[in-house]
Structures are given as C-alpha cells and as structure tokens.
Amino acid sequence: KNQVEQSPQSLIILEGKNCTLQCNYTVSPFSNLRWYKQDTGRGPVSLTIMTFSENTKSNGRYTATLDADTKQSSLHITASQLSDSASYICVVNSGTYKYIFGTGTRLKVLA
Amino acid sequence: GAGVSQSPSNKVTEKGKDVELRCDPISGHTALYWYRQSLGQGLEFLIYFQGNSAPDKSGLPSDRFSAERTGGSVSTLTIQRTQQEDSAVYLCASSTTSGSPYEQYFGPGTRLTVT
Numbered sequence: 346k347n348q349v350e351q352s353p354q355s356l357i358i359l360e361g362k363n364c365t366l367q368c369n370y371t372v373s374p375f376s377n378l379r380w381y382k383q384d385t386g387r388g389p390v391s392l393t394i395m396t397f398s399e400n401t402k403s404n405g406r407y408t409a410t411l412d413a414d415t416k417q418s419s420l421h422i423t424a425s426q427l428s429d430s431a432s433y434i435c436v437v438n439s440g441t442y443k444y445i446f447g448t449g450t451r452l453k454v455l456a
Numbered sequence: 457g458a459g460v461s462q463s464p465s466n467k468v469t470e471k472g473k474d475v476e477l478r479c480d481p482i483s484g485h486t487a488l489y490w491y492r493q494s495l496g497q498g499l500e501f502l503i504y505f506q507g508n509s510a511p512d513k514s515g516l517p518s519d520r521f522s523a524e525r526t527g528g529s530v531s532t533l534t535i536q537r538t539q540q541e542d543s544a545v546y547l548c549a550s551s552t553t554s555g556s557p558y559e560q561y562f563g564p565g566t567r568l569t570v571t
Contacts (some may be wrong), residue, residue: 377557388563389499389562389565390562391559396557429544438496442487442506442512444489444499446491446498446500448497448498449498
C-alpha cells in the first residue's frame, strides 16, 4: 500500500533554532517528492520538489534532502522564525496526477 | 497574478441538505484536482480533471459526491444529502501539464460543517 509517514507529529521550538522534519515513504512508482507548507486556514504552498536524481534542494532557509534508496526525506529549517509556524506536508508524486500525502508535522515556533 | 480561489470559504449545513462548492483555477491551467482534508488526516484525492478528457472520479467516496468542470475552467463539487462525516476542508488545486514536474497551486479551501 502506498504510504507517506511523517515524524514527529508535532514540534515546538524556540525562535532562532533549527529543526528537522522526517518523511518516510513506500510509494511506487515514484516520480518526485514535494514538501509543502500549510498555514492555518490556507491551502498548502510548495517549498521544494525533488526528482529521483536529486538528493538536496534548498529554498531560502528550507533545505530538503532525499535518499531514494532508503525512501526517506527530510526538511531542515534553519534559524526558525515565528512565521514558520505551520504544518509541513510531505507528498510523493506517483505518476502524472497521483499524489500521496503525509499527515504532516505541525510546527510551532515560540518567541 | 490571481491564484486559485474557492467559495464559499465556510459552509455550515444541516444533515441531509445538498451543498455546492466552487473552484476557480488559475487561468490557463488545464489540470484541476479536488481533495478532502479531514482533521488529522492527509489530503484525500477526490477527482481529477484534465482538459477535455474524462475525469478520474476514482477518489469520490460515494455516489452522493459529484463534480463537473464547465468550459475547462470553473469546477463545482456537489455533495448531496450531506452526512456528518462529510465535515472537512475541501481543497482545490490546479496545474499546467507542461514542463514536468508540474507545480500544484492550491486554493484556500472550503470548510464544510454538517450539523
């Protein structure tokens, strides 16, 4: 069964600290892996998209990694800000329009 | 430019009533997706439209759910005889189909509450 599992479920950190969110997947076929940020009451917004051959991609303070052999990905947030408080969703694209979504990690950044 | 818009943003309805949710995709995007997001769950695929092709309805949970896309643009998701388990956020997304991988752009969602 195609699955995307994320950990931790929730996380609280202090402003300025770094954190890493994890994503493990069992999805076949694999096309690409995406990380989305979803603010409360909003739709998800894309942070990074990585294909099979890419093992790291950055978007500002966000850096995603992908290990296609172990089927693991991580999202590292550097120097967190209050505005980083959101849910972060890992998504695996399996085929043209098939997307398997994780349940997300809810991050709260405290001042 | 304008993003994906959805209306209404919130809808409270009584059990048994019908509801219509609307999605306006980004102009020029040929692909349109509907998802359902329940509390604590990942986004659940409902239906996919691509141009003039027959939609993939494989994610619709029951025959009370239907969707259409008129003129290749605006889409409406209809839920008939609503049940309490239909309460969720319904998200619409659109994308182009040129230049893989395709970026999905999501609307803000419609929060449906069935009382």
